[in-house]
Amino acid sequence: MEVIYANANVEECCKNIKISFRRLGAQIANKLNKRISQLMSFDNLYDVMNSGFDNPHILTGDIKGYIAWDINENYRLILDPLVNMDQSFKEETKNIRKIEVKGVVDYHGGTQNWILC
Numbered sequence: 001m002e003v004i005y006a007n008a009n010v011e012e013c014c015k016n017i018k019i020s021f022r023r024l025g026a027q028i029a030n031k032l033n034k035r036i037s038q039l040m041s042f043d044n045l046y047d048v049m050n051s052g053f054d055n056p057h058i059l060t061g062d063i064k065g066y067i068a069w070d071i072n073e074n075y076r077l078i079l080d081p082l083v084n085m086d087q088s089f090k091e092e093t094k095n096i097r098k099i100e101v102k103g104v105v106d107y108h109g110g111t112q113n114w115i116l117c
Helices: 008-015 017-024 026-041 045-049 089-095
Strands: 002-005 067-070 076-080 098-106 113-116
Touching (some): 002 008, 002 026, 008 017, 008 026, 008 098, 026 076, 026 098, 045 067, 045 089
Parallel strands (some): 002 098
Antiparallel strands (some): 067 076, 098 113
């Protein structure tokens, strides 16, 4: 799968483990690096969503239309499938081979605490 990034800051942090260690800490940086590697190894979004790896799920509410993938118990990697999420989305995921990484956020408790965006 082709991975693009929301901005230069997100790209730099996702591609350079030393920078992500400095900005995010070891635990989150290691898991982020793992998620990006996993993401690039899949053929399409359908495979990601059905991988069983740490709960990739479609978001609702304020960040509706994105996909969250667990980094740890609080933080999620936010992905933009670059398509409109409608009823036929599940079938369309087989054709999605490009995804945008938006950042890492803790959206629990009614607020959004972005640590990478």
